[in-house]
Amino acid sequence: TLSLLELSKLADRFCKDGCKSFNNSFYFISSGQKSWEDSRQDCKDRGADLIVVNSKEEQVFINSFKRKFWIGLSNRDREGTWKWVDGSVLNSTGFWIGVEPRGRFAGVRDGCVSTLWYRQQNTWNDDDCSKTKPGVSKGGPGVL
Incomplete structure (x- = not known):
């Protein structure tokens, strides 16, 4: 367990440009439009990802940002296998919009997940990894 001072230092480092907090984690929404890979690098430069x-609660929280943005899920390693940036495999149905993931980008090594904010819960969309949009970095205890 981190002390309040240690948590404050983490927040200062990660949130130097402003962020939101939820359940002891910090979320930074980049202002720039970048590819999925460049958005991930931006997060790593902050000491996050x-x-x-x-959880469903976290999904509802990030939907409150009311923006399209990249999240840390892709099938770049193997078509059809959705993996998080921490190496874990998506082990639930996730929060896909309707018929997603459609796999429109098969064979192009592209299949990164972005959100579309206009829905309450199910907002995930498989997308071309080279498209540009903001990314959301998550930091905090156990993340940074």
């Missing part, structure tokens, strides 16, 4: 969504 693209968000790994761990």
